[in-house]
Amino acid sequence: MNTMIQDNVKTTEKREISPRSKKRARFHFRWKEYGVGYLFMLPWIIGFSVFMAFPIGWSLYLCFNKVSLTGSGFKYQWVGLQNFKDALFKDNEYSVQIIAFFQQMIVILPVIIIFSLLVAILLNQNFPGRFLFRAIFFLPVIFSTGQVLTELFKQGAGDVPFISQYGIDTFVAENFSPSLADPIISFLGMMIIILWSSGVQILIFIAGFQTVSRSIYEAVRIDGASPWESFWKITLPSIVPFIALNLLYTTVDLFTFPLNPVMEQIRKHMFNMSTGYGYASALAWFYFLLIMIVIALILWFLNSANRSRRVRA
Structure with a gap:
């Protein structure tokens, strides 16, 4: 009888856990497991975002353009x-x-x-x-x-x-x-x-x-x-x-x-x-x-x- 009561209590506790709390617990678990690695990667991420992200994106935009140098600056013509x-x-x-x-x-x-x-x-x-x-x-x-x-x-x-x-x-x-x-x-x-x-x-x-x-x-x-x-x-x-x-x-x-x-x-x-x-x-x-x-x-x-x-x- 006591075991049945304990099982019922455990099932009700499981039902009371909301999806938001599950996501929060999963996030904390992943942060504890991978957080140190992300902290080591943080200087590289900051440097990449500041110095490399814009040039890479701009070069991707230039791929679809014909760039010519004129007296007033660069001229961009979309060529696909x-x-x-x-x-x-x-x-x-x-x-x-x-x-x-x-x-x-x-x-x-x-x-x-x-x-x-x-x-x-x-x-x-x-x-x-x-x-x-x-x-x-x-x-x-x-x-x-x-x-x-x-x-x-x-x-x-x-x-x-x-x-x-x-x-x-x-x-x-x-x-x-x-x-x-x-x-x-x-x-x-x-x-x-x-x-x-x-x-x-x-x-x-x-x-x-x-x-x-x-x-x-x-x-x-x-x-x-x-x-x-x-x-x-x-x-x-x-x-x-x-x-x-x-x-x-x-x-x-x-x-x-x-x-x-x-x-x-x-x-x-x-x-x-x-x-x-x-x-x-x-x-x-x-x-x-x-x-x-x-x-x-x-x-x-x-x-x-x-x-x-x-x-x-």
């Missing part, structure tokens, strides 16, 4: 989707640059990830001066940014001199077909970029190695597993989320590289009197949509990797 149509069907140079850049990125992206992974494995070992070598690999990230990197490439610092000095390019051209020799020579010429673009990825992989418990390695070593087997069965599955994170970071870094030919194409049309800001904004937004598609695919891979990892756990 004409700028995008010209970019896709008339501007052959822009489409060629997009295709060539994507081909180059498909080659260089896995090379940077694999190179960073191998260097991180070496730097994760215990040896004297490990901190110094980690700092050396991270130094290019500090110095080779923005205008500094552009100036270094203008002075020839981005070239690999031994390719021509030792006749490697001639050897490749003579022994391989042109369709295969050109990508190989281009890849060899990007070795400096690969080295300069791997600092952050190396640190992320080292952080990923630290998440794997040492007791697991000790257990498999006792069971007779070799270092090669422990890498493929323990280390590599454990750092799959970090591989996806490095893929995301490297993709964004390559898309925003200062010497990116697509970015150079957009800047050229920006200061061209016949095309102007409107056409350049359309090129930039089309490029942005392609970037978002690639990032969405990488995020899908990241979520699927995390989901499979939880299932295994």
Whole structure:
């Protein structure tokens, strides 16, 4: 009898809770769970709203206009989707640059990830001066940014001199077909970029190695597993989320590289009197949509990797 009375009291209490109080309780719960993260994001949100929101919105408006400079200022003529149509069907140079850049990125992206992974494995070992070598690999990230990197490439610092000095390019051209020799020579010429673009990825992989418990390695070593087997069965599955994170970071870094030919194409049309800001904004937004598609695919891979990892756990 008492239990029936208690059940009736609980049901009446549940009925007395209004939808507004449920929403309020849900809001407080979410704020307690995500509030600290939002507070950390607050400076970025304020900076984005003050300095970037209006220029981004204005560039979106310029995409649908033909902007020309007159004696009295800028003149805006609404053209709708004409700028995008010209970019896709008339501007052959822009489409060629997009295709060539994507081909180059498909080659260089896995090379940077694999190179960073191998260097991180070496730097994760215990040896004297490990901190110094980690700092050396991270130094290019500090110095080779923005205008500094552009100036270094203008002075020839981005070239690999031994390719021509030792006749490697001639050897490749003579022994391989042109369709295969050109990508190989281009890849060899990007070795400096690969080295300069791997600092952050190396640190992320080292952080990923630290998440794997040492007791697991000790257990498999006792069971007779070799270092090669422990890498493929323990280390590599454990750092799959970090591989996806490095893929995301490297993709964004390559898309925003200062010497990116697509970015150079957009800047050229920006200061061209016949095309102007409107056409350049359309090129930039089309490029942005392609970037978002690639990032969405990488995020899908990241979520699927995390989901499979939880299932295994």
